[in-house]
Amino acid sequence: xxxxxxxxxxxxxxxxxxxxxxxxxxxxxxxxxxxxxxxxxxxxxxxxxxxxxxxxxxxxxxxxxxxxxxxxxxxxxxxxxxxxxxxxxxxxxxxxxxxxxxxxxxxxxxxxxxxxxxxxxxxxxxxxxxxxxxxxxxxxxxx
Numbered sequence: 001x002x003x004x005x006x007x008x009x010x011x012x013x014x015x016x017x018x019x020x021x022x023x024x025x026x027x028x029x030x031x032x033x034x035x036x037x038x039x040x041x042x043x044x045x046x047x048x049x050x051x052x053x054x055x056x057x058x059x060x061x062x063x064x065x066x067x068x069x070x071x072x073x074x075x076x077x078x079x080x081x082x083x084x085x086x087x088x089x090x091x092x093x094x095x096x097x098x099x100x101x102x103x104x105x106x107x108x109x110x111x112x113x114x115x116x117x118x119x120x121x122x123x124x125x126x127x128x129x130x131x132x133x134x135x136x137x138x139x140x141x142x143x
Contacts, residue, residue: 003061005126006054008034008047009110010073013066016110016118020064023119027126032060044068048076052083055104062126063105070109077105084142089113091120098128102139 005024009017014037024031034050036042044067051063051073063085067073070087077085085105086097089112097103106125108118130139 002028002030004032004059005029005062005064006032006034006051006060007064007066008051008054008073009036009066010042010044010047010068011036011039012068013073013108013110014039016066016108016113016115017064019115020066020118020122023122024064024126027123029061029126044072045076048073048085049080051105052077052080052085056080056082061104064122065105065107066110067107068109068111070107070112074105074107077107081143084139088121088125090117091124094121095124095128098125099131100135100138101142102130102135 051065054060055063065073074085074087077083084103085107086103087107088094
């Protein structure tokens with residue numbers, strides 16, 4: 001069975017999520033769609049919590065959280081112990097979040113990050129390993 005990527009979004013992230021699902025599969029993962037699939041207004045914290053819980057409970061290896069700015073949903077996800085959500089606006093940031101911070105959730109802002117950049121962010125996030133070493137102790141301090 002393939003490892004999974006849990007993906008959750010609010011109403012602002014529906015279109016970007018649809019564009020990113022093939023990227024998850026191309027990187028060898030199975031998407032675990034936690035919603036929403038409607039543009040009707042919903043509360044981003046509910047979906048931030050869902051994606052973080054799926055990752056921290058072992059239902060998915062990684063998470064992808066999307067809201068309009070990415071800020072609110074990343075704050076919500078990071079309230080779940082064991083979640084390390086990184087809001088990224090560039091592919092390099094996404095890569096470094098994995099290498100140095102062992103981030104387990106990528107947060108994106110659908111209104112701030114274009115589709116092509118979001119695809120590259122996700123690809124780098126899913127294909128980059130944590131370096132460990134000097135970073136290990138720092139990540140342990142995060143809880």
